[in-house]
Amino acid sequence: MRPVACLLVVLALVASVFAWTKEDYEIFDLVSALEAAEGKGIDFYKHVGVDSSATTAEINKAYRKKSLELHPDKNPGVKNIQERFARLGIIAQILRSPEGRERYNFFYKNGVPKWRGTGYYYSRYRPTLSHTLIFLVLLTSAFHYLVLNLNYRKHQRRIDYFQNAARSSAGVLGVTSSQNGEKVMVPIQGRRRKVRVPMVEGSDQGGTLELVVVGSDVFIPHGDGTLEPIAGLAHPPSITQTWFLSLFSSLYFKGLARLPPSVQESVPSFLRAHPSAQSAELILDEEEQEEDESAVDTPTPSNRAQRRQLNKKSKTPTASVNGTPKDSPATTELESGDDEAGEKKKRLAGGKAGAARRRKMGLKK
Structure with a gap:
């Protein structure tokens, strides 16, 4: 029933568009202009000065x-007298014509319709420069929003591919459990894997992208040791991102920043610039940064804690007699520096003593 109702509505609108002819539009304009100039309720017969049943001869007289x-020569200085005189000639011509009079009598008896069809208003619409600019802004903004929406969907599909491929390579969805007789993929918690995903689906010729899978979440590693969630790279489009509103907001905030601080504080909070929320990042600890990138699996948090304790025990330096660690870098450098200085002094002292002894032996001789 709903498609039939929609079809009937469309047919009714089409019939209303093509219901009136060009001559009908002319009568509509004359009726509106006559009532605006001569008064409400005036019709063609009253304006000419005859009865609705008058003959053509009576109409001409x-x-x-x-x-x-209403001749302009007999009414000098009267406002709009030429328009009134020209309108009288058009009305008399319609009433003298059998077809025109018959068509006017139809509206004279039934009344002029309030809704005169889209064709009537479209043919008489004269847009100004401001209307044209507003229409162009709305049209281009709508097209820009459509492009943003298409790009968002494209990026979302791309991100879904990388997430599914990374999880499949990491095996985080490799365990299945039965719920209500159906097998459901269950993510493995607490595991970290570094995987490489082809940039082009199904082909390695386009290069690969390194990703980190933590549990069931997929991240992009950065050189500073941070992980950025790949799911947050695609931002849903909004109306404020279209070119006109974006340009307007940027100009507004730039102008607001040049105002004195007292004026900026008086502006409501919702009209001020708010700092954009930074994307959440996961910072790697030192141990995770030192891990080999080729490692396929990473221990769970509990195993990692045990490993740290073992490393602390194995890396604890042995203490020397004076309480300073024997293998301390500072101690090693200090001791090596002292040894070198002592050996140098011994060499210098040995040289002076030898020379003195040689001089004494020469005197004795």
Whole structure:
């Protein structure tokens, strides 16, 4: 039933568009202009000065008399007298024509419709420069929003591919459990894997992308040791991202930043610039940064804690007699520096003593 109702509505609208002819539009304009100039409720017959049942001869006689009254030469300085005189001639021509009079009598008896069809208003619409600019802004903004929406969907599909491929390579969805007789993929918690996903689906020729899978979440690693969630790279489009509103907001905030601080504080909070929320990042600890990138699996948090304790025990330096660690870098450098200085002094002292002894032996001789 709903498609039939929609079809009937469309047919009714089409019928209303093509219901009136060009001559009908002319009668509509004359009726509106006549009532605006001569008064509400005035019709063609009253304006000419005849009855609705008058003959053509009576209409011609009344027209000649009325035209002398409204002639511009006999009414100098009267406002809009030429328009009124020209309108009288068009009305008399319609009433003298059998087809025109028959068509006017239809509206004279039934009334002029309030809704005159889209064709009537479209043919008489004269857009100004401001209307044209507003239409162009709305049209281009709508097209820009459509492009943003298409790009968002494209990026979302791309992100879904990388997430599914990374999880499949990491095996985080490799365990299945039975719920209500159906097998459901269950993510493995607490595991970290570094995987490489082809940039082009099904082909390695386009290069690969390194991703980190933590549990069931997929991240992009950065050189500073941070992980950025790949799911947050695609931002849903909004109306404020379209070019006109974006340009307007940027100009507004730039102008607001140049105002004195007292004026900026008086502006409501919702009209001020708010700092954009930074994307959540996961910072790697030192141990995770030192891990080999080729490692396929990473221990769970509990195993990692045990490993740290073992590393601390194995890396604890042995203490020397004076309480300073024997293998301390600072101690090693200090001790090596002292040894070198002592050996140098011994060499210098040995040289002076030898020379003195040689001089004494020479005197004795």
